[in-house]
Each structure stands twice: as structure tokens, then as C-alpha cells.
Amino acid sequence: MSLDTATVRRVASLARLRVEEADLPRLEAELNGILGWIEQLQAVDTQGVEPMAGGGAQALRMREDRVTDGGIQEQVLANAPDRAGAFFAVPKVVE
Amino acid sequence: MTHPTELTIAGARRALAAREISAAELTQAHLDAIAALNPRLNAYITVTPELAAAQAAEADAALARGEAGPLAGIPLAIKDLFCTAGTRTTAGSRILGDFVPPYESTVTGNLLRDGAVFLGKANLDEFAMGSSNTSSAFGAAENPWKRQGDDTALVPGGSSGGSAAAVAARLALGATATDTGGSIRQPAAFCGVSGIKPTYGRCSRFGIVAYASSLDQAGPVARTVEDCAILLGSMAGFDPRDSTSADVAVPDFAAAVARGVKGLRIGIPREYRVEGLSPEIDALWRQGMDWLRAEGATLVDISLPHTKYALPTYYIVAPAEASTNLARYDGVRFGLRENGEDLKDLYERTRAAGFGDEVKRRILIGTYVLSAGYYDAYYVKAQQVRALIKRDFDQAWAQVDAILTPATPTAAFGRDENQDDPVAMYLNDVFTITANLAGIPGMSVPAGLDGKGLPLGLQVLGRPFDEETVFAVGGAIERAAGFHALPALRAAA
Amino acid sequence: MSYTIEGSTGPWEVVIGLEVHAQVTSMAKLFSGAATEFGAEPNSQVSFIDAGFPGMLPVINRECVAQAVRTGLGLNAQVNLWSRFDRKNYFYADLPQGYQISQYQYPVIGTGQIEIQLGDGSTKTIGITRLHLEQDAGKSLHDQHPSKSYIDLNRSGVALMEIVSEPDMRSPEEAGAYLTKLRQILRYLGTCDGNMEQGSLRADVNVSVRKAGEGFRTRCEVKNVNSIRFVMQAVEAEARRQVELWEAGEEVVQETRLFDTTRGVTRSMRSKEDAHDYRYFPDPDLPPLVLEQSWVDSLKAALPELPDARRARYVGDFGLTPYDAHVLTLEKETAAFYEAVAKGRDPKMAANWITGDFFAGLNRVGASIGSSPVSAEDLGALLDLISDNTLSGKLAKEVLEAMFETGKAPGLIVEERGLKQVTDTGAIEAVIDQVMAANAGKVEEYRSGKDKLFGFFVGQTMKAMQGKGNPALVNELLKKKLG
């Protein structure tokens, strides 16, 4: 599998990364280099192998239903690049 | 007496307890060393002298009261991937801007609980993605070691390059680090210090900026195996705030260091004799085998047949997880914001300006391998191969108690080398990456020098939650190697 | 005859499936310890986890899982002992992590079914495809500033159950009945408060149309409809739109739409136009959700009685009509009220009074069962006064009216107003004697065979007694005296 320019553009948009048109060929080549190298995995026989998701525990631990957090409005907002009172602010979104 | 920056953590603890030195003096000696050398080495992104002095004063008071914690007054460097309450945390990225977390990571919280002093935040590859510490938005860190008769700036390895460089150059007695594919062990090897990535789940990930959640593990870098054991003993432990944290007791790691290897079966995986392995490293590996045999261990040839697929597996799994872990950096709640015509434009400009090239590359790869139509071919396939890699180790543990391999395929390289081809750079992690995929502990111990006088490391791998055996083997190698070479750039040299 | 939409080319069948987002009733959020209460100050119920801060990790709330399991059991559904959380990746201002933690491939609850009640008394079984747990997003306010949207993350991370039905519904009525029944079950279980105005229950309505005997045609999803009435209106509006498109020779495009409640039409959602690729994958921060069968069993054993079972019991044990049983079980609170009144009394009598004069009284004073000025205890006491002949039915109605107005106990009202029924035979006989004396002619007519006059004497006697005569005694004594 290899990426074409349109796919690189689409993937960049999905990832919300602005890519200048001039940079597309370089990116396309780099990504194809990596993907080409990754391609060797297809040689591994994985028939019937259960995919391994994580390295850790096999089951979730559950916590009790108690309010132990929140009530830190100012700290939550303190790093915001733009805020309006107790809200975060972003350019207007049209639904 | 020895210059304070030359102390080991174990030695400093004795000196502090005996009141031969105060925590304030020990801390000041390190702050002075940082002031002198950091402008050159760039091992720290942020230095926090006032905070360190205050913590040292507290440690002195605790020592005077006889209530000192096990790390009271020990000055450490904290990889700038650990959130530290009130101290800027950057992850080596522009996108975090001047982010000051109002919370403390569990691991650094544990160290503070035990009385440690934080000198500052150590440099790293951006978001811990890299093997050279050249992708940091705050400039590359430099390896304090030099090739003989050659002043070329060498990389300290990565991503925990700042941590390893700081410890090697005597700018800290020890450091926290994280390892997703080798980011503790490879820089430790490049800088001639020790480092251990414990079992996945041993250290809490709470408060550590995530790169690849199923692989990330915190661990220490220090100048001796014993010092690593002391630090890990403090950093580790069950944390209910991390669902992947293991609810298991923390043994006395330091006690295991002197245990010896008599009767242990040590596996030598034939697949690690890779193409392009430097003859010097191959020779060091054989030397390591001889040392362990001489100490009473039995060497066993083993096979880890899926080893060669570990790197490509990693370069699917890690970018996939990273691509979504890094989605939160969007310029809305914290960090950098670049304005745009609309929200999407704001996101795209913010992320384009905030992330460096390697991070972008991995986000794009990760987004692609998870996208519709490719998920099964890439991501599920990689998870299956990951299961096979883990199975290789599970089978090996039936035969052996630990595994010995080289830590890296080469010694530290020049800053400008290996930069053109991302895949060539990825090969640095060929020996370390399997431990992350399998979730097992791995330690790098300095064991010798190459022909140009640069340090080389050996790696010890162990069973899940059997760091004690890893420390025992590491300790034996350390004693046998008698590695006392010093880097060209260091405090009080 | 089944519901169809008449187009120019003939009748069209409507196919409807619902995805309902039900807010789980819990103190704290699904993956953080922040509170879930409605209506708090913006961003005051937000942890760093809910705001997607660096290094923050999710830890699951046991009660939210228990609520999902209870709901699954209430929907007669398969409880999956092994399930998993996946990340659903997309960027949105009120989605702080850049992904929603949801369950995609392996939901905690699998297939189930519920029975809905329709207006003509019939029932229909609707299939449940799945139920999964997921995080809610925050809230965007678009009308506070000319060029900005404001973000409040209080809701971010609150646990939701997404309950997906099979496309088994065929009319707006069925869609309404399904949502009514689902809401009823959730409220009985206490797993969701069902409050649609506050957004605790929101429906995505999938609608398509087809000619009889066809397979499914393209469907559209009408997002976030927040009342049962609007769901029914949205189905009709969307179905009509699609019929018009097909009949005009155009295609229905699969898309998400919004229901404009003021204009009664659906419109395309611009923000969702962007083709999505959610890149679902297992959340590496969360090991699988593994449940013990014994835990599921203990939750099952502790389940409250559900509407269907309760309705059946009211018909079978209490002898109520299916209609009364349905009405009394619609709301959990009504059923509890009814059972309190009926306890130790005639259950049919209790049902008649509640569905009749009591509901009318509530209506009149604009109260709900929760805010009723008449308690179950007082209504029961009123029924006791009827049973022991203190009050006639007619007087009892008067007393109930007074109870609604004053909130006083029936005994007190009877005393204050002297409404106590007369059961003293001597007193009744004395009145009867007066009535007979005053109507001697009619007594003659009655005695010569004009039986119909009996009612006249009853009426005159009761009138003379201001309605307080015990009707049975009045009848009995009149018969005796008239001969």
C-alpha cells in the first residue's frame, strides 16, 4: 500500500494538521518510506492470533461512585488561551 | 572528601545521614554545575533553583529531626514529560506553550514524598518521540562524552537525552525518564550511565504526558545500578488513578543488586545478532556472557523468532496511539493557539505551528493506520505480531531467568548523522523495543568503551515484575565491568 | 390498517430505528470523580481528566457499569461479561480529549427486546441491538457572542448509555410508544431520570421510507430530538421529505439532520457535513471491562419490579382492567401511590378513585403525583370512610374536592362540615314518615303498582337529609314502609 498526494491531504485534514501544498511531496515520500518498511509485517503468519491491545492488566479496576474531584473552575480555566468569564472561548461554530 | 557532584545516591544518603554534607550544600553544588555546563549541554529546559533550595532546606530540617525520607536531600533532574505542579511542563514541544500544570505526576509525587530535591526539568525529544534528543523544541541536548581527539557534538540518545546527559555530566545525582521504545536504555547507554525501564504497570503513568499509552513506562537513570534500584523503589507503586497500574507490592530492589547470578540461567537470543551490529558491540556482548558465566550463571541459547518484526510493529502501534493521545493539543484549553478563520483552521494552524516534524510524521502515520480501510491491515496486524513477540518471551521464561543483549547497535552518533532517513533513526531502538511491546523490564548498564572512547551498554531483560533479577544481573555486570571512565564534559572535572 | 404516507405514487411505509442517549444516574462521572448534577456554574464540575489535560487518565465508575447492567437486564438483553472501551476520534470544541471514550466493537450489553403498548390496545415487540457506555461531551453555546462559541465542560465525561434499537418501528406512534416505554423502564430501574428537557434522554431518529415489500432504502439520522412529541413529529416530517424526494426522481442522501421544532421540518447539519472517519481503536488507557457473573446475578436479584410485570400483577391479582393497569403503571410514582392506597383495601375501588376523581383533582390544581396535596394515606382514609358507610360516594367526592383545596385529612373535613352519613334507622324512618305524609297521593299510586315511583321517594328522602342518608339503609327502610 502506498499513499498518494490526495490521501496525504485527507489524512492531514483528519489529524487537523495544516500542510502547505509545497510540503506535500516531501511528506508523501517520507510516509511512503516508513509504510514501505512497515510492509514487512505482512509476511508474518498471524492466523488465529488474538490481537494484543495493551501491556497491562487483563481487567479494569472499578472505583466507587463518589464525588472526589471538580470544583476547580479557576484552575481548569487558568491555562486557557481565550476565555470569557467561566467559559472557554473559540471561534463561532455553525451547526 | 569527594566533590559533592561525584557522589552516588547511596553515598550521598550516607553523607547526608552522617551530616558530612547538608542537603543545601549538595543542591547548591549541582545548581552551580548546571549554571556552568547547561548552557553548553542544554540538558535542562527549565532549572528551578529557588524550588530546589527550598526543598533542600526542608530536607535538612527533616534530617535534623531524624524524620528524613529515603531520598531526603537527593538532587534529581525530572524529565520534562512529568507534570510538576507549579513548574512549567513542556514535553519538549512548542504546543504546550507555557503550560503550568496545577497537578503533580504520581511518580514525581512519590519522589517528593520521599524527600527528593528537583533541580529542574530535563530536555527530551518532543513528546518523547526520538532517539537523539534533536527533536526538542528547546534545542538539542548534547552528550557530555567526546570521541577521542574529536570535538563533534554527539547526541545523548533519546528521548530521555537530557536526563542521561545531566546524570553523566554530574548535573544531577539521578533523573526520572520514560521509555516507550528504548528512551531510557538507549540514552543511558550513549551517556555511560545506567537506566531501567520497569515492567509495564510498575510505575504510574498518571501525570506523565502520554506518547503511546500501552508502551510508556517511567523509570530512573543514575550512575550506578544500586542508585537506579533506590530511585525505582521510590518511583514505583500501585496508583488507583492509573487503570493500567499494577496492584503489586514493591520489593526492596536495592537489596537485589548484590544478590549475584549464581545458578541463574541467562538467555542469549540468537536473533539479536543483527546485521550491521558493530564488531565492538558484538565483542562486548561476548565479554558480558563471560563475566556472567564466571560469576556462576549458565548461558542458554534461546530464540525470539519475531524480534525482527518488533520495530515495524512499534512504528504502527506507537504512532496510532500517539495520533489520538496528541489530539488534545488543540489550542482550546491550554497551550499554544494560532488563530484561524474558523475552528478547524484554528486547530490546523495551531497544530502545524506547535508540533515539530517528527511528531507530525508520527501523527500522520498513526492517523493513516487507524483510518477506515487500513485498520485491519496495519493496526490489528501489528497487535497480532505484538502478541507473538510477547509469546516469544513467555516461552523463553520457561528456559531462562533473564536475557542478555546489547543495549544499542552503535555508540553515540553525531548530531548531524542519521537525520535524513527516519527509518535509519528508528533502527537505534532495535534491541530495546521488544521489552516495551512485551511489557517486560529491561535495564541498560555501561560495560565498556568503543575504540573511540565512547561508552557502550549491555541490556538485561527480565520476567514481568521480576526487576529484582534484572538488578541482580545488572549489578553483576557492573561489578565485573568496573566501568569508571568519565565523560569529557562534567562538573568539577 | 398500518400507517403509511400517501404519495402521488401510492402508499409508502416508514421504517424507524432509534438511538437513545440516556444519562446514567450516578453521583460522579464515568471516568472522573467530578459531580454530575444539572445546572451548576459553567466549568465548575470539571476535573482535569474531563478537560483532557496532559497526563490525565480515566478510571471507571463501578456504579455506572452497574446501571448499564441493570438497564440491560431491564431490556431483557444479553449482558456481555467481557467488553471493551474504544476511542472514537474526532475534533470538536466541546470534546476536550479529541476523542470520545465509547464502546464500539464490544458493547457491555448485546441484543434484547421490549414490548410497546399501542393506542388500539395492541402490543408490539421492538428489538434492542445493543447498549453501550460512553462519555458525554461538553456543551457549546453559540448565542452568547457574535463571533465566538463558549464552551462549558460540566457535562464532559458524564456517563451515557447509548441504546440502539432495531429498525422495527413503522409509524410515528410506534416511535413515540417505544421511547415512552424505554423511558418508563429506565425510570423504574432508576438508571436514568428520563428528564428530556434537561437532556438526560435524547434520541437520534433514523428514518427511511419504502414501498411495500422492498428492502431498506437510504436512511437519514435526525439528531438529538429531545421530546417524545418531537420524535413523532420528526419522523413524519422526515418521512414526508423523503417521499417527496423519491417521487421527484431524486435520491435521498445519507446524512445527519436536525429537527427544527418551530417550523416542523428537518434540515441538514452543516457541522456534520465533513465526512467522518472515527478511527475507532481500543483505548490503551483502559484494560477490558470484565464482569463477574455473580455480580450480574446480584444486580439482577435486586432489580425492582418492572412495568410489564407490575401491569400483569394488577390485572391478575387485583382484577383491574388492562387499561387501568396500564395507566397506573406508566409512571413509577403513580404505581407506588396506587399500591399505597390499595394496600389492605379493595384494589379495584382504589383504582377507580385514582384514575377518576383523584387524577381529575390533580389536573384541576395543576399538581403531579409527586406534588399532590392529597397523600396516599389520606386518600386511603377516604376510601375507608366509604367502606364503613360514614360517607356516601357522592359525599366522598365532595370531601376529596375539599381535600385537594385544603390538604386536610378526610376525617377532619367530615367533622368540620358535618358531612357524616346518617345510619341511625330511627332518624331515617322519621324522615321517611314525613315524606310519605307529604306525598300521600304518590304513596297510593305506588302501592297500586306504579313501581317507578320508588326512585322519587329515595330522592325526596335524601333531599330531606341533605344527602347524608346512608343510601342502602334509605332503600331498605323505604321498601319496608311503602310495603
Ligand SMILES: [Mg+2]
Ligand atoms: Mg448516533
Ligand SMILES: [Zn+2]
Ligand atoms: Zn453515542
